[in-house]
Amino acid sequence: MLESTLDLPVEARAVLEEEATLLERVRAALDRAQERAADRAQERAARAFGRAPRELRSVAALRELRDEAAAASADDLPAVLLEMSVRQRLIEQEPREALPDPLCPYLAHLRVDEGQGAKDYLLGHATFLDPSADVRILDWRVAPVAQIFYRYREGDEYEEAFPGRVAEGVVKARRIVVVERGALTRIVGDGLVLTRRGDGRWTLAERAALAMQPGGAGTAARPGSLGVGAGAPDHAKAADVTALLDADQYAAVCAPPERPLLVLGSAGSGKTTVALHRLARIAALDPARCPLSAMNVVVPEEGLARLSRRLLSPLGAGEAQVKTLDAWSSATAREVFGKPIALCDDPPALVSSLKRHPALYSALRERFARLAPANTTLPRLRRRLADVFTDRGFLEGVVAASGGDLPRSAVEETVRHTLLQIAEPLDRQLASITVASMKRALDGRAIAEGTPDELAGTLDVDDLPILLFLRAARRGLDGAGWSHLVLDEAEDFSLFELFVLGKLLGETRSVTLAGDEAQQTTSSFAGWDAARAALGVGDAATCRLAVSYRCPRPVAELARRLLGELAPEAPARAARDGAPVGLFRFPSEAQAHLFLAGALRDLVGREPRASVAVIARDAGAARELHALIADLPEARLVLEGAFSFEPGIDVTDVDSAKGLEFDYVVVPDATAAAYPMNHEARRRLHVAVTRTSHQLWLISGAAWSPLLGGVGAS
């Protein structure tokens, strides 16, 4: 340790020594606590079973018994199995005391002086106190001291009302601490950043200077080279975001649980982070009233659902239910209507747009204002919906009210699709034929498979929220008993979905909506007032996050330019500088692809820990690109959101990548054909580029997208 810090100035060395000593003290205290916990568990076992506890609880002994069982004779087997089950139960019953993880016991260090000498507090995900060792680790979710950490900076005087007292003092030290596999690897103080390099030596940077380096990696991007070192093997792990929350984010996280909250902000400003931290805090504050099993997160896409689960787990909230909108509406429809509903796999995009549009919501409210509750059974609602979607006059009214969002062709397309869906399924038409083989096509498939007849008898997944809305509006829905609800990427929820979710939320009203209108990728957004009203929380407080943390400045600036007139008035402040955006245009698509494949191969060799996304305009384009690098073990085609979040290259499309982030993003088709001059293309390209946390490349094998304006020309 000492030798590895010799190059550092005295003060930096002192900080490092201090943190190393503190970590050592914590580790020793945790070791002792673990031993005590084990002893207590053994005593309990001894009391309960009257047998030598250590021997009973031994996992090794259980393994031996398992081997014995495999070789036991039929006569001996019952006795061996009985013994095994007793031991297994004992091991399972062993109460797990929630001690902090010794390999990463805390995230931050706060030293305060309230007039009686300095006192050290550590913030982590679980509370652990050992006064005799002067160790205080506090759970950030519930400890009042966390307020001081998030609201003040080093040297600040503070005054905070805590339960039963007013705390006054001075912040002596405020440091974010990164511990990886039990070893200190980074200390971020308010004025300095200390990082342990791969060779074990420590380096020092000014905090402000660090923010100006691309990806914090300290390496400049070379023109034509993808990668700034973020995924290099010796790159230190980033600090836990829980320790990084800014004062506005922390205030939103601490908003009263019963108060509905709308969290707005540009891409990468921390909306998901705030929403999930708020959920975790509410559960920790009152686990009896707000059990995690009754907390729900609903998001539009599978990728974000997976990411949300990963983010909730270290916050101690891994048991919260995370669902996609489609999974939620299918499960709810099954529950409410009491039977499974056959769904059409791939409804036409235009029909989906119409079914999610706010103009349809208004029109249906009016049309069914007097629907009798008795007419809200599934068969009757289906019939009424079929009438609606084959009523050209009504649909033309919806298109006219859509303000140009929906083209006239949506009317015919919806009528045609609905007629196929309400046709009598072939199975039923052929019911009189009893020989099964006669109901199969020549290739052995079911006779309707792959034909328009396959649609007969189905509904679209977008019909389910409409059916549920009609049912809920006329007959109500039983509350789901949820204690908190998070709706992320809420700009993509339809008013039907919001209405039904609001009814299920019932009296609780504990809800966090997070969204960004500039990122809407479906036709459903009706404005935040309408969204709040449909959800039944018209009085929700609004919090606007102003700093863009994910994207480096060049990417944030490009993203804003792409939005053009759709950009919010006040630009978000980019938290750091970074590598310039790479722009590469080639005369043909084939050349563009060859160039990209080469750059990706180089990058995974140099930075095996990097996450790279190649975000194509749609699934078909993603498939083609993946074929080019399919031989690379690091390359994965991800179309249904099945992201692994492992290092490597995800070749995917805009819809799948929504809400996610990657070290490096490549848009392989920034062409006029893929992103023409219209609002939808603006928002989609904006979503793609803002997935970047370190470096962005735009590639075109034809004319640049006009949305890039002067950027592409240069």
Ligand SMILES: Nc1ncnc2c1ncn2[C@@H]1O[C@H](COP(=O)(O)OP(=O)(O)OP(=O)(O)O)[C@@H](O)[C@H]1O
């Ligand atoms: N205060 C902060 N300091 C540093 N990093 C932060 C901070 N808040 C959030 N982040 C990081 O910024 C990134 C973006 O956060 P998050 O995904 O919550 O943003 P978002 O607003 O939901 O983005 P999007 O709208 O694009 O889905 C994440 O890597 C998160 O850990």
